[in-house]
Amino acid sequence: MNTIWMILLSTLAATGCYGSPVSPDPRISKITPVSASSALKTNGVVKMRFDEIVTYADLELRWLEVHDSRCPTGVNCFWAGEVKVILEVTRTMVEGSKPVELQLTLQSRREPVTASVFGYVLELLNVYPYPKDKVTPVRSNYVVEIKISKAAQAR
Numbered sequence: 581m582n583t584i585w586m587i588l589l590s591t592l593a594a595t596g597c598y599g600s601p602v603s604p605d606p607r608i609s610k611i612t613p614v615s616a617s618s619a620l621k622t623n624g625v626v627k628m629r630f631d632e633i634v635t636y637a638d639l640e641l642r643w644l645e646v647h648d649s650r651c652p653t654g655v656n657c658f659w660a661g662e663v664k665v666i667l668e669v670t671r672t673m674v675e676g677s678k679p680v681e682l683q684l685t686l687q688s689r690r691e692p693v694t695a696s697v698f699g700y701v702l703e704l705l706n707v708y709p710y711p712k713d714k715v716t717p718v719r720s721n722y723v724v725e726i727k728i729s730k731a732a733q734a735r
């Protein structure tokens with residue numbers, strides 16, 4: 581009997597927080613591309629909205645996807661969850677440069693995972709808004725903070 585209760589409790593806890601792509605807001609059209617040069621003066625931290633195109637040095641970043649499975653405020657979850665952001669990165673100063681897709685992940689209470697591309701290191705610092713109980717987020721409301729720095733040169 582205790583085994584049945586443990587299985588039932590584990591199943592309920594595991595399904596309490598799950599991630600799925602959030603749906604786009606059909607009322608909002610594509611966001612106009614913006615240069616982030618003013619936002620980049622603070623330690624190479626870029627703030628960008630979903631589907632925005634941002635230029636940093638010789639990189640062009642476009643935010644393609646967000647998968648947010650973080651435990652909403654007001655909910656007790658078995659797992660704190662994570663948020664994954666998929667970016668398309670292109671070199672602007674190199675003719676014929678092909679875009680590269682990168683996935684950056686942010687998990688609660690863990691060190692951020694970095695990704696390297698075209699001589700730069702990208703680190704996902706924050707994703708806003710944080711999920712709330714019984715509120716379905718709209719992709720166009722999301723904002724990310726990404727730190728971009730030059731990769732260390734091999735010696």
